[in-house]
Amino acid sequence: MENIVFGIGITALTGALATVAGSAEDTESNIGSQGDPNSQVQLAPQMGFLHRIFNKAVAGEPPAYGLWCALGAGLAWAFMAMQVNAILAIVLGCILAVFVQGVYATTAYLGRTASLAKFGQPVYVDIIKSMTTVTMAHAFIAIFCTVALCQLINGALGHPFPLPLLALIWGIALGAAGSATGNPYYGKERQYQNQKFGAGVPISASGNIVRYAEAGERNSIDNGFFTHKIGGSASGICFGLIVFLEIWRTILFERIYAGWGAIAVGVLMILVFTVIDRYIEVWARKNYGPYTAAKEADA
């Protein structure tokens, strides 16, 4: 019983850490225009829409976060092997991982923009200076929380995988959660505020992203500020739920039928979520979808 109570406590803690990580991850990737919104930022100058938006496509978010988290964990693991205190080791590992992330971000922006020289897109040095540091700060929060939750899973719950491998798996999951949940809010809404709500991205509007802000020209910190409100929080809840439910079902049900209990509960949860998702999708289409727009316009 004590084991289970301890396990549930750790589960709650990892869930909380994962929520913070998801939120920071989505904001970081939106400030860097990573993931699917990137294609439009990349396309805009080719259609004649020069902009001042940061464009750091290192890779898709899942592989990129797989690297940052695995790297942070690998370095933390190495520091711990050198008898450094675990908390200090994780902080040092994450600082070095964030350094790598920042360098990758600057080279991605410079490389992409220099290759667009034909279309007159200039390199803005002030963007490199101001945006990279903001993404690095958010990336640090995301990486630190992920590595810390992996250390809890490994150290407190006794997971057999070594820390870097756990961080690789959860890093990829973190990137996937942020990419799937948070990105549409930036790529479909924020970039296309000049289009009809819910219209998607018609071919004729390709590359015509919003480039001017309430005052002056829009930059990526404006985008991070905007998307953090809903996109970031949604990503946080998504990743937090994934981590929490995953560990919760393992802690509570793994003793039933030598582990099969946890697997059965996992399958059951997938079914429940599928029903919920389908219901929300149908409900949202009925209320906001473009298919009923003509009827609403009459009324």
Place this chain on the structure above:
Amino acid sequence: MSVKIEVIAGGVPHDKIMIAGLVSTLVCIYLTYLNAFTNTQMFSFFGGLAVVAALIWGSHTIKVLCSYGIGTGVPSAGMIAFGSGTIAMLLATKYGMLAPIVALVLAAVIGLILGYVSNNILNMKIPAMIQALTEMAVVGALTVMGFAAMITGGFTFTGLTTSTATFLGFPITSYANSFLGGGLIAVAFLLGAIAIQHPFNACLGPGWKQDRMLMLTAECGFLSMIVAAVMSFAFISAGAALISLIVAIIGWLYTYGQFFAMSKRDAAAWLDSKPIPDTEGH
């Protein structure tokens, strides 16, 4: 049938880069074997240099492959390179001193099979596919081997799976604290997989230049070498790890500076806190 949308205009031909990359990678990996002859760990940094050489070759292979309109497949090319390469590398470490050669051959066979499957069974029909996947599997295998040699000081299976720790003054053999058991191979996998795809992914576009991309590859390689050197402090003597770290930092500073200079050379304009330039029609 895919249509090739870009051609390599000027620059060093791919075959030359491939041969130079292969030879220098193998030479550098074998130079880490000086550790065993001299009974020190001072030559581990050659593993990092092997990584840089292999990555330069690999990123150019990705450029050749992805010129056939595989726009979104650039990061996945890095993943398949290292996925197929790591298997070959792990098996090859059983062969002692022959390991790099065995890794090369095994990886080439795996890559060849993967290329055949993609082109003839999945019907992708991309002309460069078979050769590119073969090359990338070899690059993946040799890069992970380079990282392993740099971090642990050797590339034998025993060296990668065991480590000696001191507990209460007695030396004990530990499997959990090794390159494989500690999961550091996962870090090496992703360090290489991101570093190999990033240069082309970052430099693609109408203004692509070969020298700028390859300089970026070298930069990514040295950057990976810096963090690998920090991790190597846990395995090899502090002096040897420090040599790796210093070599990596010097190489990184030089290549990063050069990449900035080349980007400045190729960019349309280099502005600081300036508004969006006026363009006709918008």
